[in-house]
Amino acid sequence: MELKVGDTVRLIDDQGQGIVCSLSGNEAMVEIDGMELPFTTNQLVKVEHDDLIADLEDHVELSAKDKLHRVHGRDKLRELEPVSQAVYELDLHIHELLDHYANMSNGEILQYQMGRCRSFVREAMDKRFGKIVLIHGVGEGVLKHEIHKYLDQLTHIEYHDAPYRTYGYGATEVIIHR
Numbered sequence: 721m722e723l724k725v726g727d728t729v730r731l732i733d734d735q736g737q738g739i740v741c742s743l744s745g746n747e748a749m750v751e752i753d754g755m756e757l758p759f760t761t762n763q764l765v766k767v768e769h770d771d772l773i774a775d776l777e778d779h780v781e782l783s784a785k786d787k788l789h790r791v792h793g794r795d796k797l798r799e800l801e802p803v804s805q806a807v808y809e810l811d812l813h814i815h816e817l818l819d820h821y822a823n824m825s826n827g828e829i830l831q832y833q834m835g836r837c838r839s840f841v842r843e844a845m846d847k848r849f850g851k852i853v854l855i856h857g858v859g860e861g862v863l864k865h866e867i868h869k870y871l872d873q874l875t876h877i878e879y880h881d882a883p884y885r886t887y888g889y890g891a892t893e894v895i896i897h898r
Contacts, residue, residue, distance in 0.1 A: 723748060728767040731759070737767065756847055809891075810840040811855040812863060834866055841874070845896055853882050857890040867892055 723729065727740045729750060738752035746761045812833045814821050821829060837854060844852045856863040871879050871894065882891035 723761055723766060729764040730767055732763055732765055807851055807853055808844060808849055809853040809855060812837060813857055830863060833863055837867055848898060849896055852894045853891050855891045
């Protein structure tokens with residue numbers, strides 16, 4: 721299957737459908753719900769036959785009652801709250817980032833965590849994510865302080881404690897403005 725920019729694709733291992741925005745080798749950027757996300761082409765399947773199904777539906781005669789049901793159904797869909805966008809998270813607990821860290825000093829661990837944090841935030845900004853969550857844990861607050869110090873240097877973002885119900889006190893939610 722050969723993909724090209726503009727093709728409609730579905731995710732193979734997950735729910736979701738979008739439009740191919742760009743291709744580079746076996747990498748594809750796909751716009752799903754207004755966000756461009758990276759995938760390898762083997763994670764995608766091209767939607768080729770949906771128009772055939774739509775054509776068949778157009779040829780079926782509907783009763784007045786069925787047409788009325790469709791109109792009411794569309795009206796109800798318009799009234800629904802929009803689905804919130806996915807939230808992308810990075811868990812910065814060292815045991816989530818590295819398998820072997822016993823020989824690292826606290827300073828080396830913090831340096832590694834901040835490197836991963838900076839990379840994640842830059843990637844999120846480049847890919848125009850609307851919101852990300854940095855999970856830092858509670859602890860003594862050293863990592864949280866360093867994350868906030870880094871975020872203070874950036875423009876077009878705001879941050880605050882992530883929702884307590886989901887993350888407790890150990891996470892920061894970052895809103896990226898476009």
